[in-house]
Amino acid sequence: TWSRLWGNFAGLASSDEHGRKDPNVERYFDVWFMPYTAHYPEESTGVLNTDRPHQVKFYGAYSLEFGLTVGANFYAMSGTPVSTDFELNNIQGFYPEGRADQGRTPFLWRGDLYAEYNIKVTEAHTIQVNMNIHNLTNNRIAQRVWNRYNRQTIYLSNEEIKSGFDYRQVSEEEDLLLDPRYMKEFYFQSPISLRLGVKFIF
Numbered sequence: 317t318w319s320r321l322w323g324n325f326a327g328l329a330s331s332d333e334h335g336r337k338d339p340n341v342e343r344y345f346d347v348w349f350m351p352y353t354a355h356y357p358e359e360s361t362g363v364l365n366t367d368r369p370h371q372v373k374f375y376g377a378y379s380l381e382f383g384l385t386v387g388a389n390f391y392a393m394s395g396t397p398v399s400t401d402f403e404l405n406n407i408q409g410f411y412p413e414g415r416a417d418q419g420r421t422p423f424l425w426r427g428d429l430y431a432e433y434n435i436k437v438t439e440a441h442t443i444q445v446n447m448n449i450h451n452l453t454n455n456r457i458a459q460r461v462w463n464r465y466n467r468q469t470i471y472l473s474n475e476e477i478k479s480g481f482d483y484r485q486v487s488e489e490e491d492l493l494l495d496p497r498y499m500k501e502f503y504f505q506s507p508i509s510l511r512l513g514v515k516f517i518f
Contacts, residue, residue: 317371319371320367320369321364321366322361322363322364324360324362325344328342330344331364331365332344332409333409334460343408343409346407347407349404349410353413353414354413354480356479358414362397362416365397367397368396370393371392371394374388374389375388383433385433387429388429388430389427389428389429389430392426394423395422396420396459397415397416397419398418398461398463399413400465401464402465403466403469403470404472404477405471405472406469421458421460426457426505427453428451428452429447429448429452430446430448431447432446433445433446441517441518442517443514444513444514445514446513446514447512448511449508449509450509450511454508457505458501458503460501460502462499462502463498463499464497465483465495466492466494467493470486470487
């Protein structure tokens with residue numbers, strides 16, 4: 317698939333808050349400056365946090381005559397946008413440089429393998445042994461990047477915000493406590509796992 321998800325509102329499950337599921341309780345538009353950047357009146361409109369322009373998905377399976385079936389599942393997709401989040405006036409979710417100013421999370425891909433073998437006991441009874449291997453190559457790809465710039469909030473008047481400001485300069489002048497996790501990768505893809513199963517089919 318080839319797609320583009322663009323705007324300033326991601327819907328009732330807010331991707332700006334990484335999937336908060338409280339319809340009409342999200343932080344969108346909580347205060348007047350939320351839809352703008354630090355370069356007022358520039359609007360904070362752009363690709364949304366679940367935008368993945370390129371996605372490739374493949375599934376295939378083949379059954380052999382002697383009872384063995386082998387299948388594979390593979391997907392690969394673009395990373396999601398990373399936008400600097402600056403806590404302003406005790407409000408999180410303000411994007412001073414707009415959306416996707418820090419690029420994207422790493423390209424994400426994974427392959428899974430499935431196999432099953434059917435042992436016919438009688439005409440009406442079969443024992444099946446199966447195996448699932450998830451993340452066959454044991455990829456440790458980060459699915460998120462920490463985007464909060466400051467640990468300590470800062471307060472600016474409406475006039476100061478409308479005049480435009482440099483969030484880095486303001487942070488330095490006010491000696492703000494910054495977040496050491498900023499732009500660090502986290503929430504990594506699950507490691508390789510194996511699941512075995514046995515079925516009695518009748």
